[in-house]
Amino acid sequence: MKLYPESAELQFEFDKIKSLLSSRCETEYAKEKCVQLRIHTKKEFITLQLQQAYEYKLLLEQKQVFPNNFILNLSRQLKLLSIEGSVLQPEDFINIRRLAVNAEKIFRWFDAEKRTAYAALAKVLEESYYEKAIIQMIDEIFDDAGNVKDNASEELQKIRQNLYRKRNELRRAFEKTVARLNRAGFSAEIEESFSNGRRVVAVFSEHKRQVKGILHGESDSRKTAYIEPEETIELNNEVFSLEKDEQKEVQKILRTLTATLSVYSSLLNAWMIIAGEYDFIEAKAKLALEMNGNYPNIADKAIVDLKDAYHPLLLLHNKQSGKKTIPVSLKLDEKNRILVISGPNAGGKTVTMKTIGLNQLMIQSGLLVPVSPDSEFGIFKQLFIHIGDTQSIEFELSTYSSHLLHMKYFIENANGKTLFFIDELGSGSDPNLGGAFAEVILNELNYKHAFGIVTTHYLNLKVMANHTPGIINGSMVFDETHLQPMYKLNIGKPGSSYTFAIAERIGLPKHLINNAKKLVDENHFRLDKLLNRTEQDLQILNKEKQELKKLMHENETLKKQLSVDLDKEKHRQQIEILKQKNKVTEERIAYLKDTERKLRQIVLDWKKTENKNDVIKQLQELLFKRKEQHVVNKLAKRIESKYRELQTPIEVGSKVKMKKNHQVGKVKEIRGKRAVVQIGTLPINIDMNDLIAVEEK
Numbered sequence: 101m102k103l104y105p106e107s108a109e110l111q112f113e114f115d116k117i118k119s120l121l122s123s124r125c126e127t128e129y130a131k132e133k134c135v136q137l138r139i140h141t142k143k144e145f146i147t148l149q150l151q152q153a154y155e156y157k158l159l160l161e162q163k164q165v166f167p168n169n170f171i172l173n174l175s176r177q178l179k180l181l182s183i184e185g186s187v188l189q190p191e192d193f194i195n196i197r198r199l200a201v202n203a204e205k206i207f208r209w210f211d212a213e214k215r216t217a218y219a220a221l222a223k224v225l226e227e228s229y230y231e232k233a234i235i236q237m238i239d240e241i242f243d244d245a246g247n248v249k250d251n252a253s254e255e256l257q258k259i260r261q262n263l264y265r266k267r268n269e270l271r272r273a274f275e276k277t278v279a280r281l282n283r284a285g286f287s288a289e290i291e292e293s294f295s296n297g298r299r300v301v302a303v304f305s306e307h308k309r310q311v312k313g314i315l316h317g318e319s320d321s322r323k324t325a326y327i328e329p330e331e332t333i334e335l336n337n338e339v340f341s342l343e344k345d346e347q348k349e350v351q352k353i354l355r356t357l358t359a360t361l362s363v364y365s366s367l368l369n370a371w372m373i374i375a376g377e378y379d380f381i382e383a384k385a386k387l388a389l390e391m392n393g394n395y396p397n398i399a400d401k402a403i404v405d406l407k408d409a410y411h412p413l414l415l416l417h418n419k420q421s422g423k424k425t426i427p428v429s430l431k432l433d434e435k436n437r438i439l440v441i442s443g444p445n446a447g448g449k450t451v452t453m454k455t456i457g458l459n460q461l462m463i464q465s466g467l468l469v470p471v472s473p474d475s476e477f478g479i480f481k482q483l484f485i486h487i488g489d490t491q492s493i494e495f496e497l498s499t500y501s502s503h504l505l506h507m508k509y510f511i512e513n514a515n516g517k518t519l520f521f522i523d524e525l526g527s528g529s530d531p532n533l534g535g536a537f538a539e540v541i542l543n544e545l546n547y548k549h550a551f552g553i554v555t556t557h558y559l560n561l562k563v564m565a566n567h568t569p570g571i572i573n574g575s576m577v578f579d580e581t582h583l584q585p586m587y588k589l590n591i592g593k594p595g596s597s598y599t600f601a602i603a604e605r606i607g608l609p610k611h612l613i614n615n616a617k618k619l620v621d622e623n624h625f626r627l628d629k630l631l632n633r634t635e636q637d638l639q640i641l642n643k644e645k646q647e648l649k650k651l652m653h654e655n656e657t658l659k660k661q662l663s664v665d666l667d668k669e670k671h672r673q674q675i676e677i678l679k680q681k682n683k684v685t686e687e688r689i690a691y692l693k694d695t696e697r698k699l700r701q702i703v704l705d706w707k708k709t710e711n712k713n714d715v716i717k718q719l720q721e722l723l724f725k726r727k728e729q730h731v732v733n734k735l736a737k738r739i740e741s742k743y744r745e746l747q748t749p750i751e752v753g754s755k756v757k758m759k760k761n762h763q764v765g766k767v768k769e770i771r772g773k774r775a776v777v778q779i780g781t782l783p784i785n786i787d788m789n790d791l792i793a794v795e796e797k
Contacts, residue, residue, distance in 0.1 A: 108483060111485050112458045149384075149465075157388050170372075178365055193357065197234075197242075266342060276331070299328070301326070305323055388468035393467070404551060405431045405477075406475045409469070409470070428452050430456070435569075438551065439591070440571060442574075454521075461483070484521070525538040525542065525561065739762045745792055746792075750770075750793050756794060771785075774788060
């Protein structure tokens with residue numbers, strides 16, 4: 101993206117965003133990438149980086165751990181690795197192994213399922229692969245502590261075995277000598293030390309001539325002399341020689357390993373870049389979480405459609421201080437490309453401009469932004485800004501001259517892919533002349549199909565925006581009663597500067613205010629007053645609209661709650677009916693079981709007795725002459741205990757009992773010889789002869 105002027109990033113405070121991003125990075129690669137953060141103009145680059153940040157943000161929200169914890173900078177070591185004849189040191193190989201382990205964890209993490217779920221993050225690995233031979237080669241040479249293994253080569257193993265034996269011989273010989281000197285009373289309190297890697301004994305200086313060996317030096321006080329005993333000189337020489345051989349062999353092994361790994365230098369460098377890329381993506385995700393950044397829609401055209409957009413830096417600052425931040429919502433498209441914002445000073449016009457501009461820079465840099473996910477960002481190839489006093493001392497330009505110089509650049513270079521921001525267009529000159537020039541400049545930018553936001557106090561620009569296709573008015577809401585800005589953008593209506601209202605509220609003498617009013621053109625004054633009154637009426641309407649919306653929401657909530665309660669009651673009644681039916685069924689089953697038992701007994705009696713007539717009488721009694729009072733079930737008893745039967749005729753509204761199953765209901769309707777009875781929630785159509793009127797006892 102082309103920015104004008106060079107200080108555009110500073111004016112939008114984009115440098116602070118890069119600084120915040122860098123502070124969340126761990127690797128030098130990621131920090132450098134923050135400093136050199138590119139503002140893309142190709143949709144595929146923007147959407148890929150936004151998707152990567154969004155996917156990593158999901159991982160953080162779900163408390164998932166992404167296995168990337170390598171933060172060292174191995175650029176120098178990897179560069180040496182690719183140079184023929186170079187030798188890396190043991191700590192370098194250990195760090196390279198850590199890099200390889202980090203790469204292994206990342207490649208393992210991206211199984212088939214995760215490569216699908218986190219496709220954008222997986223794309224970082226697209227041009228690379230994992231090679232397990234690197235860790236294997238290093239593990240063959242080094243142990244867990246980072247030391248070269250004894251079996252790294254046959255020669256090294258042989259040298260170290262000899263060295264081990266000679267050191268043991270030296271130790272025994274030295275201890276024997278020290279013991280002898282102790283018995284003779286020659287040894288000092290220290291007894292032994294090392295000088296130039298050789299083992300020496302500490303003796304009192306007055307006895308140094310009595311001890312055969314090589315004098316290596318004396319203490320500062322001259323009381324102690326350090327002597328290499330004669331018995332250990334040859335052994336020390338042999339140990340020293342073997343140690344030199346060991347160093348040479350180790351160096352040879354390191355050179356060989358360096359040469360072997362050199363073929364993987366480009367792969368290792370790619371792994372380090374991968375670790376840095378994921379560190380950079382993680383930093384973007386962390387910053388997005390702090391400022392509630394989202395992934396909006398991206399369109400490959402010129403459009404600005406923001407819903408609930410916050411200024412990122414202001415949002416973070418207000419979060420820390422516990423203040424509320426007011427979001428901005430606006431739409432600029434081919435039909436309405438330029439927004440003219442008016443209103444009183446300190447009302448939030450400049451902050452609104454910076455909110456739009458900073459979010460646009462962030463989104464084209466691949467950063468998630470604090471806007472509603474329903475928002476839509478277009479892609480612009482140029483971004484121009486002119487805010488504040490830009491007087492140039494170097495070129496001896498006045499404020500207005502500098503202003504016109506910037507406007508000249510805007511007009512000459514603007515096109516349909518340009519997004520511009522101008523604060524106080526036309527200011528710095530005579531209001532009438534400045535207003536005329538401002539109108540011409542705005543008209544020219546509109547003619548070139550550029551998109552932008554302009555702030556102004558000029559009435560002629562407000563009038564122009566009201567009738568010029570492509571340009572719309574907007575105003576910052578102001579509370580005239582309390583003389584406080586509301587920091588809310590109102591699209592479609594111009595705003596008043598509240599010049600006289602503010603003067604009256606702060607107590608300026610009335611005669612001065614009246615004199616000022618006389619000096620102002622009558623039409624000009626009436627228009628500003630009309631804007632003032634319109635804006636206040638609009639605030640009242642918006643307040644009432646919010647109240648109505650709140651009441652409607654409460655009404656809808658009550659309606660839903662009532663519906664839930666009704667459903668619960670219906671469900672309860674249905675359960676009650678089923679319970680009653682189940683009771684009747686249980687009693688019927690009990691009766692049938694009892695009848696079956698009696699029938700079995702009758703069959704047995706038939707087989708045993710000679711008087712068959714008695715058995716037949718029992719069977720008749722059981723099957724045909726069972727009286728009604730003997731089959732009264734528990735439900736009937738309960739109903740009889742609660743209700744009293746009446747001899748009155750049945751009417752609509754009467755409580756009635758069903759003769760067959762003893763259920764009680766209420767007569768809702770009579771249709772000839774049948775009645776509709778409401779039992780619980782169920783209406784039942786039943787013959788009048790099967791009903792009897794009842795009342796509660």
